Amino acid sequence: MKVRIQLTAVLLLTCCILAGCASKPPGSLETRVITAVKHRVTIGGKKERNPLPASPETVAAGKRNFAYYCYSCHGLDGQNTGVPFADRMSPPVPPLTSPQVQSYSDSQLKWIIENGVSPSGMPASAGILNDEEVWQIIQYVRHLPPKGSLGEPAAYSGQGSAGQL
Numbered sequence: 734m735k736v737r738i739q740l741t742a743v744l745l746l747t748c749c750i751l752a753g754c755a756s757k758p759p760g761s762l763e764t765r766v767i768t769a770v771k772h773r774v775t776i777g778g779k780k781e782r783n784p785l786p787a788s789p790e791t792v793a794a795g796k797r798n799f800a801y802y803c804y805s806c807h808g809l810d811g812q813n814t815g816v817p818f819a820d821r822m823s824p825p826v827p828p829l830t831s832p833q834v835q836s837y838s839d840s841q842l843k844w845i846i847e848n849g850v851s852p853s854g855m856p857a858s859a860g861i862l863n864d865e866e867v868w869q870i871i872q873y874v875r876h877l878p879p880k881g882s883l884g885e886p887a888a889y890s891g892q893g894s895a896g897q898l
């Protein structure tokens with residue numbers, strides 16, 4: 734039964750993706766359907782809570798990890814600042830402050846970071862980041878600074894790469 738529901742979800746998702754031409758942004762209904770499917774079905778994740786406290790140290794560590802592994806698509810502030818292609822990816826890179834992202838539970842965010850979001854451009858980090866690093870990033874995602882406050886990634890402003898790209 735579970736497999737059947739997942740299969741239906743995958744088919745639904747595929748239809749949405751095929752119906753929406755890659756160069757045009759998904760319509761609002763399409764976005765809502767995809768968001769609902771992801772929240773309820775495709776995004777796994779146990780009911781785990783973040784074992785790390787929301788201390789300034791944890792958030793700072795998460796910010797450092799983010800500036801290493803995530804900034805190239807999400808910007809240093811998690812809101813796409815200075816990422817030239819963020820709107821042109823299909824689906825576009827969402828601001829991580831958006832309700833669509835913040836309404837995920839901690840364990841769902843962990844699952845997303847570890848497994849990526851197939852078939853979009855969001856890569857899987859399993860094997861690259863350990864559990865502690867992922868939980869730190871999640872605390873950072875819950876405490877993102879104001880949009881634009883960290884400037885643009887140096888890699889895109891022609892001043893060389895700050896982290897790895």
Ligand code: HEC
Nearest residue numbers: 802803806822824825826827834846850853854855856858
């Ligand atoms: C190569 C580009 C790229 C990198 C690197 C990247 N992401 Fe993403 N991310 C994306 C794209 C594209 C999406 C939109 C995916 C979608 O909506 O299907 C996304 C979506 C997300 C989402 C929302 C998923 C959803 O279902 O709404 C979260 C949370 C996220 N990324 C966190 C991260 C974190 C944390 C890192 C670093 C560990 C990271 N991303 C690295 C491209 C990237």
